[in-house]
Amino acid sequence: MKMPQGVILFPSIHFALRAEKMVKEKGISYKLIPVPRHLSSDCGVCLRIPWEKKEEVLEILVQAGVKVDSAHPLSDG
């Protein structure tokens, strides 16, 4: 069964790319994807991660001072 996924949204691509760097270093699987339309009308990218890693990832980002807008589960993985 496919693991439930979720996304973390950022104020701008700078923070999305910083986040990418940090999760990569931790060996967490991720992908930068366009922000799903139903979550925001912003035209940038967000970070998709396994939803079970949400708390761990947010903790890493907060520690590193990466600005986060919000986090959302994705219903369709």
Added chain:
Amino acid sequence: MSEKIIYFDNAATSFPKPEEVARAMVHFSREIGASPGRSGHRLAIEAGRIVFEAREGIARLFGVKDSSRVVFGLNATEGINQGLKGLLRTGDHVITSSMEHNSVMRPLRAMMKEGLEVTILNCSPEGFLDPSDVKRAVRPNTRMVVLNHASNVVGTIQPLPEIGEVCRRQEVLFFVDAAQSAGALPIDMEEEKIDLLAFTGHKALFGPQGTGGLVLGERVDEKELVPVKRGGTGSRSEQEEQPDFLPDLCESGTPNAVGLAGLLAGLEFVMKVGIGKIRHHEKRLTEKLLQGLLKIEGVTVYGPGTAEKQLATVSFNLKGILPSEVGLRLDEDFGILCRVGLHCAPAAHRTLKTFPEGTVRFGLSYLNREVEVEEALQAVGRIARRGA
């Protein structure tokens, strides 16, 4: 007309660049191309990564932890304008020196007409600013000290740590113009107590023209910073007001991503070689040039006159021959390219007593070789002997 070229105009734009710089720009143009931070497709993300890595590289170079405080723009001039106009208000007082480039002088002169108070401190004949003069000039409404790290005319390196210390004690922001020094001298914003630093990519960082910007230290409150430009940032697109976070606050419009790809490669070159090694080589070239010039009859060298206290930028004149004439002969008869005149720094030339004729300036880089210095010395000797 000489075929071979000796390029001694690196204080204006460094040339040649390391091969990696051109390669990175070609790669960006051919393979990436897209808008960074706009759209979510793979090429847009890849372009975003290039800009991000360049930002991280600049932050690392200047000892800044949070790379979002690196704001990119066209050059140091744009960074200086953003720093000055973004923070200073009518009734504020600013201290600067008599060695500044017009990139600082012209915005300040314009702002004076709008009620900014400006003190221009005189420097020594070699171009040094005395930190105790800075301390004495501070008033209750002094907001900022803005200072050239190293002179674009004579390479004079200012005592930044001492002046930074004065600023910190007096609770005044310290704004450093590192156009000439970024890449040529080690700079640590934290250690030297620098609050704002303007830099350019196209000189000692070996990037292309059209890259540079401003780095904001922790003491600068972005809530007080007014952006010089406003527009599209690729973020908060639903809002018609400028984002209030860095770097987007001060970065509007599609950036020079192909240029930043080149700057990133230049930065990596500088980091790989190491600023210590770069400085060592440039000092050797400078000392050789200074010693050689002083042996030529009729030559006057301006500035500190010792490599320890200056960058690889040397200004001189020949007795009885105008700098413009010397520059023309160097170019036409010897293939030596340099810059003559006032170098956009009339105040500095007044300090050096070389206004209004100016000087002949040799601006060397890490990529110049000793043999080029030897050839240039011979050429200057020949022009001096021939006379006017």
